[in-house]
Every structure is written in structure tokens, then in C-alpha cells.
Amino acid sequence: MELLRNAVRPYAWGSRTVIPELLGNPSPADHPEAELWMGAHPGDPSTLVGADGAERSLLDVVANDPDSQLGTTCTRLWGGRLPFLLKILAADEPLSMQAHPTAEQAREGYAREEGAGVPRDAGERNYPDPTAKPELVCALTEFHVLAGFRDALRTVELLRAIEPPSLSSYIDLLAGQPDADGLRALFTTWITLPQQTLDEVLPDVLSACATHADAGGEFATECHTIVELGERHPRDAGVLAALLLNRIVLRAGEAIYLPPGNLHLYLRGTAVEILANSDNVLRCGLTPKHVDVPELLRVVDFADGDMPVLRGECAAGCDRMLVYPTDAAEFELARLYWRAGDAGEARLPYAGPRIVVCTQGSVVLRGVDGSAREVELAKGSSVWLPASDPEIALWPADAGADCHVFCATPGKA
Structure with a gap:
């Protein structure tokens, strides 16, 4: 039993106060602090602080004696690797929209990119490792999320409530097939729109959302979110994709599980996150990072409906x-x-x-x-x-x- 010293990741979307105050450090920090990592991730492993104050990398400690550290069953299942990473998330701004692969998809994608000679640290690399990346996030404060595709019929109601003229044909597309296949067709159409078309559609959508939100309409919360995302990413197809996702507010102690294929976006709040010890991410948008649309479409699960909120058993x-x-x-x-x-x-x-x-x-x-x-x-x-x-x-x-x-x-x- 040894205390941990953990890495803080300074992403731009982070808070300057939450993690410093959690750790008892000066607040506000000079720069945003987004994630506190606890585990044996090769990119930023925790260190063990012994009774004598000496420090050792948890990654090295596990690698040198996996049976003692992990147990024989865990060592056998995960090849001597700690299979999870624990985090504290402190989001003041929305993250990117993303999904993660299944274990089979990760193994196949990793082998394909290895065979093609894509460097593991390349910006266009989708699969730096051959493992799945399911996640669970549990709120410490009110935590706002977009996750999973909303029931298709309910999304048709939302789109007709705001009714921007530029979306009428797309609304008809989903209304004619209000299921996972219809969502796949609409999502694919939106994220592959030519930039010129997107630049014409998005302002119309944002104006309609702002009008609906200002009027206190039935979907005001969802529309406020779309307007916020559109202001941050005015030319990004991910803003349209966000119209299709469940808007969830978790109270402290509530959690959601994000299985492989779940399209999601953390908006703001503080939470504990536990995830598989993997870096495999397929981004959809709302980020300057690489977006591989064909690979994203292979990974995303278009099943629709409410996301279960877990309150613990x-x-x-x-x-x-x-x-x-x-x-x-x-x-x-x-x-x-x-x-x-x-x-x-x-x-x-x-x-x-x-x-x-x-x-x-x-x-x-x-x-x-x-x-x-x-x-x-x-x-x-x-x-x-x-x-x-x-x-x-x-x-x-x-x-x-x-x-x-x-x-x-x-x-x-």
C-alpha cells in the first residue's frame, strides 16, 4: 500500500481551479488543468511514494513483478498490463465529439496501420494500440454530456420544432426511416457535406436554435448547447451531429457507461472517469485534430434511445x-x-x-x-x-x- 503521485494533463478545455483546489495547490493555476491521471498509462504513469519518500514509476513496478502487483488472473488476461486508467476530469469547455472501437475493431485497425507503416505517434493514426476503450464517467458536480443517439422519432420532433428551412429535406429523410438505419443515413450525409454547403446550412440551423431557445421552447436546453458549440466551431459538421445525441445532466454520484461505438461529447463539469488503458479514439468533429470519416462510420453504433443513468448498486x-x-x-x-x-x-x-x-x-x-x-x-x-x-x-x-x-x-x- 503506497501513496501515488499523479500527472496533471493541461488541456485547453480544462479548469484553472478544480484540480488545483482538489490537490491543495495555488488556485487559480496559470494554465487550465483538465485531467488528473491515476494508473500505469505509458504516456503519464503515476509514481509510488514509499514510506521513505523514494519514488518509483507504477508502470515499471507492474512490469517488473506483474503477478505480485496485478495477481495471476489479471496478468494472464491483460498480458501483465494494468487494464484500467482512473481520472479526475475538470471540464470548463466542451471536448471533442468521439467514439471508441470494440476489441475486434481495435485489433484489426492496429494491425492494418502497423502493416501500412503509420507511425504510432502520427496525427492521422487511429489505432496506437490493439485494445478497446470503454469508459464510465461518474459526476462529482453537475456534469453535462451529449451521449448516444436520441430516439429517432424524438429527434424528428426536435428538428420540426426548430424547422430551419435548410434542414427540411434532411428532416424528411429521418422521418421516413426513424430508426438506426435512418440515423446512419442522416449522420453520414451531414458529416460528409461539402464545406460550401455546410457554411450555408449551419448559420440557418444556429439561428433557428437560438430563436427556439430564447422562446423557452420544449428543446431549449438542447438548442442552447447547439448554439454554444456553433459559436466555438462555426464551420464544423460536428455541430449538426450534436443535434442527434441525447443531452444528459448527471447529478453528483450519477454515472453513465459509454461502451464501444457510443458517440459522445463531454460538455462541462467535474467527474471521476474510469476507462480501459487505451488511446484509441475516432473523432467526429469539434476539434482541430484528425477526423477519419470512413473509419468513424465503421466504429459508431447507431442504436437509438435514452442513455441509462447509473446510480450505483x-x-x-x-x-x-x-x-x-x-x-x-x-x-x-x-x-x-x-x-x-x-x-x-x-x-x-x-x-x-x-x-x-x-x-x-x-x-x-x-x-x-x-x-x-x-x-x-x-x-x-x-x-x-x-x-x-x-x-x-x-x-x-x-x-x-x-x-x-x-x-x-x-x-x-
């Missing part, structure tokens, strides 16, 4: 622990919480590699057999628990304050 034997179940083999996320005045003990789930991060209050961790050292996690601190550690108990360091902790593990094999 109580873990067996512990009513202060909620688990967010998914079908992802790479990860599972649990949230533990104590209300002020509750000093009760909890036991961490799953005897495997774990990362624990405290997002509110402070918590004490100790091995139940007395062999592991006791560690206190303050807000923003995290700890690595290898598979070889004993069962871990934890409780609030200050029972007079609320305490929130997240625990990341591999998924159930």
Missing part, C-alpha cells in the same frame, strides 16, 4: 458502498461515502489491484491482518493497492465531516 454487506456495474472486463468502479457522524468501517471490494482516491474529506486505510502500514488519504490523495496486499479496511479520519472515496479495480473475469 449497494455492495453486499456494505450499505455505504455503491458499485457501478458494466459489461467492461477492464474495470469496475465503486464509490464509498460516509455522512458526518458516521465513523463505521468498510472493506474494499475485490482482492486484486486497486487504486483508491479520496475526493472529499479524508480517510484512513489499514490492512485487516495488521501487516500493512496505515495510510491516511486527504482530499485529492490516492493510493495503490497491489493484489498481494491483504484485505483493506477504511474509515473516515474525521467522523465529523462527509467523506467520499472511489475505488477502481479490474472488472470481474
Whole structure:
């Protein structure tokens, strides 16, 4: 059981206050701080801070002794690699619209680009590794997302409510086939529009959305979002694509699971994100980065309907622990919480590699057999628990304050 020192990623869409204040650093920071990475990602691995203050790369520690660190089952399944990456996201501005491949698509795409000699760090590379990248995001504050295709009939209602003249033929296209195939046809048409046509359509759409939003229409929230995206990306087909997606607001503690193929866009807010340890991203737009439309169309899942909001399921034997179940083999996320005045003990789930991060209050961790050292996690601190550690108990360091902790593990094999 060792404390982690984690990398902060300074992307332009990040917040200058959220992560600095979480870590107890000066706020506001000089530059936006978007993501705090906890794990063994080769691009920015965490370091282990020993009792003597010495630091070692978690990536190297896992590589040098995978059976002890990950356990034999995890090592066998994932080739000696920690299969998940845990993050804190702090978004002040929208990210790019994107989707991620299935495991089969990733393996095939990786082999194809390797065979073609595309450098792994090339801007046009779609598959820098051969693995899937499912994600789950759990809100710490109100968190705004576009994710998954809205029910096609409901999207027809939205488009007819704003009724920009330039979209009439496209509305008829979806109304005539209000299902996944119709969404595929409309989406494909929009993201392949010639730039000259797009430059004529987008202003008309943004004007119609602004009028609907100002009038407080039924789809005012969705229209506000389209106007915001259009102001940031005035010539981008991703703005039209955003009209097709579910607009979701997560409250603190609520989560959504983004399986392979799900088209999504984080808009703003603070959240914990857990994802497979992969860099495979197919972008749709709202970014200056490479957009490979044919490959995107191979990956995107056009199934429509509401996105399920996960509120967590109580873990067996512990009513202060909620688990967010998914079908992802790479990860599972649990949230533990104590209300002020509750000093009760909890036991961490799953005897495997774990990362624990405290997002509110402070918590004490100790091995139940007395062999592991006791560690206190303050807000923003995290700890690595290898598979070889004993069962871990934890409780609030200050029972007079609320305490929130997240625990990341591999998924159930």
C-alpha cells in the first residue's frame, strides 16, 4: 500500500481551479488543468511514494513483478498490463465529439496501420494500440454530456420544432426511416457535406436554435448547447451531429457507461472517469485534430434511445458502498461515502489491484491482518493497492465531516 503521485494533463478545455483546489495547490493555476491521471498509462504513469519518500514509476513496478502487483488472473488476461486508467476530469469547455472501437475493431485497425507503416505517434493514426476503450464517467458536480443517439422519432420532433428551412429535406429523410438505419443515413450525409454547403446550412440551423431557445421552447436546453458549440466551431459538421445525441445532466454520484461505438461529447463539469488503458479514439468533429470519416462510420453504433443513468448498486454487506456495474472486463468502479457522524468501517471490494482516491474529506486505510502500514488519504490523495496486499479496511479520519472515496479495480473475469 503506497501513496501515488499523479500527472496533471493541461488541456485547453480544462479548469484553472478544480484540480488545483482538489490537490491543495495555488488556485487559480496559470494554465487550465483538465485531467488528473491515476494508473500505469505509458504516456503519464503515476509514481509510488514509499514510506521513505523514494519514488518509483507504477508502470515499471507492474512490469517488473506483474503477478505480485496485478495477481495471476489479471496478468494472464491483460498480458501483465494494468487494464484500467482512473481520472479526475475538470471540464470548463466542451471536448471533442468521439467514439471508441470494440476489441475486434481495435485489433484489426492496429494491425492494418502497423502493416501500412503509420507511425504510432502520427496525427492521422487511429489505432496506437490493439485494445478497446470503454469508459464510465461518474459526476462529482453537475456534469453535462451529449451521449448516444436520441430516439429517432424524438429527434424528428426536435428538428420540426426548430424547422430551419435548410434542414427540411434532411428532416424528411429521418422521418421516413426513424430508426438506426435512418440515423446512419442522416449522420453520414451531414458529416460528409461539402464545406460550401455546410457554411450555408449551419448559420440557418444556429439561428433557428437560438430563436427556439430564447422562446423557452420544449428543446431549449438542447438548442442552447447547439448554439454554444456553433459559436466555438462555426464551420464544423460536428455541430449538426450534436443535434442527434441525447443531452444528459448527471447529478453528483450519477454515472453513465459509454461502451464501444457510443458517440459522445463531454460538455462541462467535474467527474471521476474510469476507462480501459487505451488511446484509441475516432473523432467526429469539434476539434482541430484528425477526423477519419470512413473509419468513424465503421466504429459508431447507431442504436437509438435514452442513455441509462447509473446510480450505483449497494455492495453486499456494505450499505455505504455503491458499485457501478458494466459489461467492461477492464474495470469496475465503486464509490464509498460516509455522512458526518458516521465513523463505521468498510472493506474494499475485490482482492486484486486497486487504486483508491479520496475526493472529499479524508480517510484512513489499514490492512485487516495488521501487516500493512496505515495510510491516511486527504482530499485529492490516492493510493495503490497491489493484489498481494491483504484485505483493506477504511474509515473516515474525521467522523465529523462527509467523506467520499472511489475505488477502481479490474472488472470481474
